[in-house]
Amino acid sequence: xxxxxxxxxxxxxxxxxxxxxxxxxxxxxxxxxxxxxxxxxxxxxxxxxxxxxxxxxxxxxxxxxxxxxxxxxxxxxxxxxxxxxxxxxxxxxxxxxxxxxxxxxxxxxxxxxxxxxxxxxxxxxxxxxxxxxxxxxxxxxxxxxxxxxxxxxxxxxxxxxxxxxxxxxxxxxxxxxxxxxxxxxxxxxxxxxxxxxxxxxxxxxxxxxxxxxxxxx
Amino acid sequence: xxxxxxxxxxxxxxxxxxxxxxxxxxxxxxxxxxxxxxxxxxxxxxxxxxxxxxxxxxxxxxxxxxxxxxxxxxxxxxxxxxxxxxxxxxxxxxxxxxxxxxxxxxxxxxxxxxxxxxxxxxxxxxxxxxxxxxxxxxxxxxxxxxxxxxxxxxxxxxxxxxxxxxxxxxxxxxxxxxxxxxxxxxxxxxxxxxxxxxxxxxxxxxxxxxxxxxxxxxxxxxxxxxxxxxxxxxxxxxxxxxxxxxxxxxxxxxxxxxxxxxxxxxxxxxxxxxxxxxxxxxxxxxxxxxxxxxxxxxxxxxxxxxxxxxxxxxxxxxxxxxxxxxxxxxxxxxxxxxxxxxxxxxxxxxxxxxxxxxxxxxxxxxxxx
Amino acid sequence: xxxxxxxxxxxxxxxxxxxxxxxxxxxxxxxxxxxxxxxxxxxxxxxxxxxxxxxxxxxxxxxxxxxxxxxxxxxxxxxxxxxxxxxxxxx
Numbered sequence: 109x110x111x112x113x114x115x116x117x118x119x120x121x122x123x124x125x126x127x128x129x130x131x132x133x134x135x136x137x138x139x140x141x142x143x144x145x146x147x148x149x150x151x152x153x154x155x156x157x158x159x160x161x162x163x164x165x166x167x168x169x170x171x172x173x174x175x176x177x178x179x180x181x182x183x184x185x186x187x188x189x190x191x192x193x194x195x196x197x198x199x200x201x202x203x204x205x206x207x208x209x210x211x212x213x214x215x216x217x218x219x220x221x222x223x224x225x226x227x228x229x230x231x232x233x234x235x236x237x238x239x240x241x242x243x244x245x246x247x248x249x250x251x252x253x254x255x256x257x258x259x260x261x262x263x264x265x266x267x268x269x270x271x272x273x274x275x276x277x278x279x280x281x282x283x284x285x286x287x288x289x290x291x292x293x294x295x296x297x298x299x300x301x302x303x304x305x306x307x308x309x310x311x312x313x314x315x316x317x318x319x320x321x322x323x324x325x
Numbered sequence: 326x327x328x329x330x331x332x333x334x335x336x337x338x339x340x341x342x343x344x345x346x347x348x349x350x351x352x353x354x355x356x357x358x359x360x361x362x363x364x365x366x367x368x369x370x371x372x373x374x375x376x377x378x379x380x381x382x383x384x385x386x387x388x389x390x391x392x393x394x395x396x397x398x399x400x401x402x403x404x405x406x407x408x409x410x411x412x413x414x415x416x417x418x419x420x421x422x423x424x425x426x427x428x429x430x431x432x433x434x435x436x437x438x439x440x441x442x443x444x445x446x447x448x449x450x451x452x453x454x455x456x457x458x459x460x461x462x463x464x465x466x467x468x469x470x471x472x473x474x475x476x477x478x479x480x481x482x483x484x485x486x487x488x489x490x491x492x493x494x495x496x497x498x499x500x501x502x503x504x505x506x507x508x509x510x511x512x513x514x515x516x517x518x519x520x521x522x523x524x525x526x527x528x529x530x531x532x533x534x535x536x537x538x539x540x541x542x543x544x545x546x547x548x549x550x551x552x553x554x555x556x557x558x559x560x561x562x563x564x565x566x567x568x569x570x571x572x573x574x575x576x577x578x579x580x581x582x583x584x585x586x587x588x589x590x591x592x593x594x595x596x597x598x599x600x601x602x603x604x605x606x607x608x609x610x611x612x613x614x615x616x617x618x619x620x621x622x623x624x625x626x627x628x629x630x631x632x633x634x635x636x637x638x639x640x641x642x643x644x645x646x647x648x649x650x651x652x653x654x655x656x657x658x659x660x661x662x663x664x665x666x667x668x669x670x671x672x673x674x675x676x677x678x679x680x681x682x683x684x685x686x687x688x689x690x691x692x693x694x
Numbered sequence: 695x696x697x698x699x700x701x702x703x704x705x706x707x708x709x710x711x712x713x714x715x716x717x718x719x720x721x722x723x724x725x726x727x728x729x730x731x732x733x734x735x736x737x738x739x740x741x742x743x744x745x746x747x748x749x750x751x752x753x754x755x756x757x758x759x760x761x762x763x764x765x766x767x768x769x770x771x772x773x774x775x776x777x778x779x780x781x782x783x784x785x
Contacts, residue, residue, distance in 0.1 A: 110485070141733060144712045173446055175466075184432040187505060188367060189748055192740040195506035196561050196682065199421070200466045205683045208558035214570070218556045218685070219474055222466045223446025230463035237481040239328065258431065258440040260447065288412075294460075316460050317412040510740060511757040526756040561737060597758075 110236035111285025111321070112243065112272035118156045119268040119305040120248075127178075127250075130265070142210050145193060147179050147203065149250035152267035154207035157246050160269045162215055167238035168204065170220045171231035171247035173297055175200040177261035178250055204246070216240075228300035229315035232286060235272055243272045247297060266301050282307070282324040289319035329552050329577040333480040334545030334694050336490060340536035340636035341400045342623055343378045347536075350623070350633075351640035354648035355666050359622045361517055361530040366508045367501045370433075375508060376517045377499055378532035378624035385501060387430035389438035393498040393533065400535050401456050401494070407539075409492050410459030415482055419465045419475035419495040421628030424448040426500025469592070470554070470679050471495060472536065472631025473687030477552050479540045490544070495629040496535035503627070504531060510562065518595025518625075519653020520618035521604055521662040527597035530652075532624020536632030547639055548694040551581025551676075557684025564602055564684050571606035571678075574686035578676045579610045581690040585673030587611055588647060588663075590638055592680040593618020594625045595652065599680065604658045611676060615663035621652015631679045631687065638675050638691050645669055698784040700771045707767075710745045711738050723768045728761070739764045746770075751779035 122130050127148045135143045137155040146154065149172070162168055176198045183194035196202070201220035208215060217240065221231050235245040246269040252261020272284065293313030295303075303310050307324050314320035339346060343360035344353040353360070360378035365371045368385035379385065383392045409416050424442030431439040442448045445464050453462045465474045472495040479491035507513035507529065516528035540549070557570035564570055589607045593600055607616050619634060620626075626633045641647040649665040650657075657664060669675070674692030681687075696719075704718035707727075716732065725731055728739050736757070742764065743754050752774060754760050763773040775783065 110487075141713070141715065144714065145737075174444060180428065183506070184428060184502070187429070187433075187501070188370060188372070189744050190505040190509040191744060192506070192509040192511075193737055195509055196737055199468055199682060201683075205558065205561065208556070209560060209683065212559060214558050214573075214684075215556050216573075217554050218467065219465065219478065220467045222464045223444065224449060224462065224464050225446075226460060226463070227446075233482075233487075234463075234478060237478070237485055239330070239481075254432075255428070255444075258437060258443075260428070260440060260444040509744060511743070511754065511760055514755050516756075526758040528756065560735060563736060 109285050109287040111283060112236060112274060113276040113280045114270055114282040114284055115273045115277055115280050116160055116271040117281050117304060118159045119301065120152050120156050121266045121305050138210060145197065146206050147176055147197060147250065148265060149176060149248055150203040150206035152265065153203040153246060153248050156267045156269040157204065157207055160244050160271045162213065162244050164214050164216055165240060166215060167217045167240035167243040168215050168219065169231050169235045169243060169245050170201050170204050170218065171227050171297060172249055173223050173227055174249060174252065174261045175222060176202050177252035177255050181253055181255055225296060226294055226315045227297045228295050229318055236286065241274055245270045245272055264298055268301055268304050270304065280325060282322065285321050286314060286318050288317060289313065291319065292316045295320065329581065330480045330484055332548045332550035333483055333540045334543065335538050335547040335549060335639065336541040336545035337405050337539040338537065338636045338639050339400060339403045340534065340633045341396050342532065342534050342633060343380050347636040347640050351637050351644065354619055354622045354637060354651060355646060357651055359651060360532060361624050366504045370501065373508065374515055375504060375513050376530035376624065377504060378530065379499060380533045385499060385504065387426040387439060387500055389436065391424060391427065391442050397452065397496055397535055400537060404492060404537055405539060407490065408459065410453065410461045412461065413489045415488050415491050416458055416462040417465060417475035417479050417491065417493045418449050418462060419471040419493065419628060420497050421466060421468045421471055422497050422503055425502050426498065429500055429502040466628065467685060468681035469627055469630055470681040470685045470687040471628040473679055476538065476540065476549060477554065480549065480552060483540055483542050490539055490541045492537065492539050493632065494537045495632040497627040497629040498533045499531055507531060512596055517653060518621050519655055520593035520595050520621050521600050521616065521650055521658045522653050522655040523658055524653065524655045527595055529594040529596060530620065530624040532626045534623065534626030534629045534633040536629055536636050538632060538635060546694050548692050550690045551578035552689040553577030555686045559684045561682055564599055568602035568606050570684050570686055571602050572610065574688050575606060575610040578688045578690040582673065586671060587614050587690065588669065588672050588675050589614045589616045590634060590675050590677045591616055591618045592678055593650065594620050601658050604662060608659055608661050614661060615667055616661045617647060617650045617663050619648060619651060621650065635677060635691065638677055642669055697771065699774060700767060702784045703767055703770055706745055707742060710742055721767060724766050726766055727764050746774065750774050750782050752777050
């Protein structure tokens with residue numbers, strides 16, 4: 109079994125909150141003026157990730173199915189005079205970079221994953237295989253507009269950041285691990301987020317051949 | 326600081342570029358050829374001419390299904406059979422743009438036929454079904470270091486015993502979305518790239534490319550060691566002025582080289598400041614290493630550059646000769662920059678490095694197993 | 695009386711870059727635009743270039759040229775006046 113302790117966890121599920129309201133709610137987490145180029149995903153991901161205080165020697169794994177949908181939509185809409193800001197912002201893993209560049213915080217290892225029905229499993233596997241003593245698994249989505257109509261964006265907005273450690277330290281929230289299993293089920297990123305957000309225990313398939321065990325203290 | 330993973334072997338490799346497969350690409354670069362041609366930046370919608378290297382018979386404009394699909398299929402057909410995507414045989418698909426040209430066409434035309442290849446999840450799922458892979462297909466995307474991340478994840482899976490062997494596949498094909506974006510950043514302009522050469526203004530070229538590698542613990546003639554990453558998080562499009570980010574990433578490969586003479590295959594897109602810093606860092610970490618960059622011949626193949634250039638590096642070792650730095654004129658940034666091809670026999674391997682937006686760096690040492 | 699081109703450029707800077715807490719008149723003429731008191735960076739400069747190219751019919755070919763043209767508001771005013779389409783300059 110590959111497993112780690114959940115040393116720290118923060119989640120944000122804005123529900124039906126508008127992008128403008130999210131910006132207003134979260135802008136205090138960032139220096140004045142820093143949010144003018146940040147996306148909704150960047151604000152959400154940044155505010156959750158910042159609370160995990162990523163350090164240079166942490167391994168950072170970032171999972172998002174559709175990444176910067178709104179920046180992508182905006183960039184596509186800016187043609188025939190494409191916006192360099194929106195081009196840059198639309199490139200994965202922009203949301204993590206929006207925070208970390210804003211804070212001038214290097215990190216040795218950043219593994220941005222994207223998409224796929226087994227994204228939660230692949231991201232968790234990457235975190236559990238990281239040699240760093242502390243691996244921060246973070247992720248999220250932002251709701252799209254016209255891309256969503258074509259099934260190419262998320263229909264939900266959310267973000268999370270979990271600091272996973274090999275050693276259990278005081279204040280640990282839980283334990284998470286994966287082990288081989290003959291079963292066939294899977295768990296998408298939104299459902300994985302819901303487990304974290306609700307602090308719900310889980311013992312079931314996360315991917316064909318792999319079982320997830322999630323326990324809370 | 327975590328140590329690099331133990332060495333892993335490359336059991337199979339390949340690439341496809343406008344020059345053809347890995348062998349043909351290596352031969353063309355040995356001959357100093359460039360696949361770059363002046364193409365209107367927005368394809369059929371016109372715009373400034375910029376240097377692009379498109380796969381044969383393809384235009385910049387998207388089709389449905391994508392015109393690049395046949396090339397990816399041709400490349401995938403050379404991957405050794407192996408029940409990929411099944412338990413113990415994971416696939417790591419890496420890239421920066423996937424089918425984003427389809428999104429551009431979708432927005433311009435409203436034709437929903439372009440949608441199904443447009444986003445990384447849908448594009449990769451279509452390929453997974455096309456190639457008959459099992460479900461264990463993950464997607465790593467971090468701009469121009471994407472391929473290196475796939476290699477590192479595959480290496481860890483192999484060494485952790487959860488993969489017998491792992492397939493890493495990387496592809497990136499141009500579209501007005503991509504060329505328009507780089508043109509807006511003013512680094513893709515009408516000037517052809519001259520990597521590692523001093524000139525008044527920097528410029529890059531972009532290219533189509535795809536590559537793959539099968540990694541194994543015990544099978545294969547080539548070894549990847551000293552794999553390392555570093556993310557400066559200084560600025561989206563520039564690096565810390567002291568070059569410390571470039572240096573930090575090369576520590577792993579330097580340790581793996583253990584004092585052996587090596588040559589250095591750099592990222593070298595043709596931009597000036599990054600080129601100077603990269604040359605300085607490579608020279609400091611690997612004194613006397615000849616430094617080469619091939620993007621003046623291939624264009625920058627973006628998310629696939631790590632694997633495309635790995636394939637060319639392997640061909641260089643196999644055939645005993647490495648292409649020199651291709652593109653442009655003007656004095657080299659340092660004496661170590663090799664403008665002509667050279668024999669690889671005197672060297673104990675090659676350090677392959679790539680860099681990306683956000684000050685991301687990746688490197689490894691490739692050598693005989 | 696402020697130069698109308700300089701005033702227009704300051705307005706464009708605030709609008710294009712969404713500087714919510716900055717009034718156009720607060721932007722100094724001679725301070726560096728990038729790396730100065732407005733905390734603008736090279737991406738902001740390029741975003742401004744797109745807007746300026748559209749409005750004044752100029753063409754900036756490279757990032758090096760952009761850096762030179764956008765050295766300051768005063769430098770930009772001179773650049774636009776020398777290379778812009780005269781029919782698009784504010785009178």
